[in-house]
Amino acid sequence: MDKQLVTVSMGMKKADLAVVNGKIVNVYSKEVYDGGVAVSNGKIAAVGDIKYCIGEDTKIIDAKGKYLLPGFIDGHIHPESTNLSIRSFAEIVLTHGTTAVMADMHEVGVVGGLEAIEAVLDEAQATDLKIYFVVPSHVPFAPGLETSGGFFNSEIIKKALSHRDAVGLSEIVAPYLLQGNAELIKAMEIASSMGKSLQGHLPEDEGTSYECLYVSGRQY
Numbered sequence: 001m002d003k004q005l006v007t008v009s010m011g012m013k014k015a016d017l018a019v020v021n022g023k024i025v026n027v028y029s030k031e032v033y034d035g036g037v038a039v040s041n042g043k044i045a046a047v048g049d050i051k052y053c054i055g056e057d058t059k060i061i062d063a064k065g066k067y068l069l070p071g072f073i074d075g076h077i078h079p080e081s082t083n084l085s086i087r088s089f090a091e092i093v094l095t096h097g098t099t100a101v102m103a104d105m106h107e108v109g110v111v112g113g114l115e116a117i118e119a120v121l122d123e124a125q126a127t128d129l130k131i132y133f134v135v136p137s138h139v140p141f142a143p144g145l146e147t148s149g150g151f152f153n154s155e156i157i158k159k160a161l162s163h164r165d166a167v168g169l170s171e172i173v174a175p176y177l178l179q180g181n182a183e184l185i186k187a188m189e190i191a192s193s194m195g196k197s198l199q200g201h202l203p204e205d206e207g208t209s210y211e212c213l214y215v216s217g218r219q220y
């Protein structure tokens with residue numbers, strides 16, 4: 001716990017920044033009420049009536065009645081499909097309130113492999129957008145049907161899962177899984193053993209529902 005945050009929240013020290021005259025959207029209690037946000041050292045120290053956190057040196061931003069709420073998290077998006085560089089992408093989505101995205105950069109991998117994906121993740125460090133990297137489970141998507149500069153096997157996926165931004169394995173699709181694709185199952189087991197999440201899609205036909213799958217004795 002940041003000691004300075006506690007002292008600012010208790011009014012013993014003043015905030016660096018105060019956003020005042022906002023409408024707080026409390027996503028826990030589902031209430032909207034007047035208030036502001038006090039920031040110290042880049043972190044939120046207090047929310048609500050924060051007048052006591054304001055000192056002579058506190059920078060004040062007047063929200064003029066605008067809503068103040070936590071940043072949106074986009075649970076699945078391919079930034080590269082916008083044809084924008086990650087910096088331009090970040091600039092645009094941040095303007096609309098999205099502060100974090102789950103992205104696998106699959107198409108970047110198809111063009112340039114893991115090295116290219118890592119270059120994009122490094123470039124993203126220069127932005128205020130948080131990228132949760134979900135490692136693409138198949139690069140290219142349809143081997144033999146597309147020309148690809150990058151190719152992922154379970155070894156490369158393991159390396160990618162060790163990346164500082166990696167949180168899971170992405171786009172595990174039903175056809176490959178149900179065919180028992182050995183490399184895919186190996187990658188899923190590696191991801192699980194590393195404590196990473198498994199994300200994907202399954203079809204739901206009329207009368208058929210896959211609530212979970214069992215592969216190699218493990219429940220998915």
Ligand SMILES: [Zn+2]
Nearest residue numbers: 076077078171
């Ligand atoms: Zn997708």
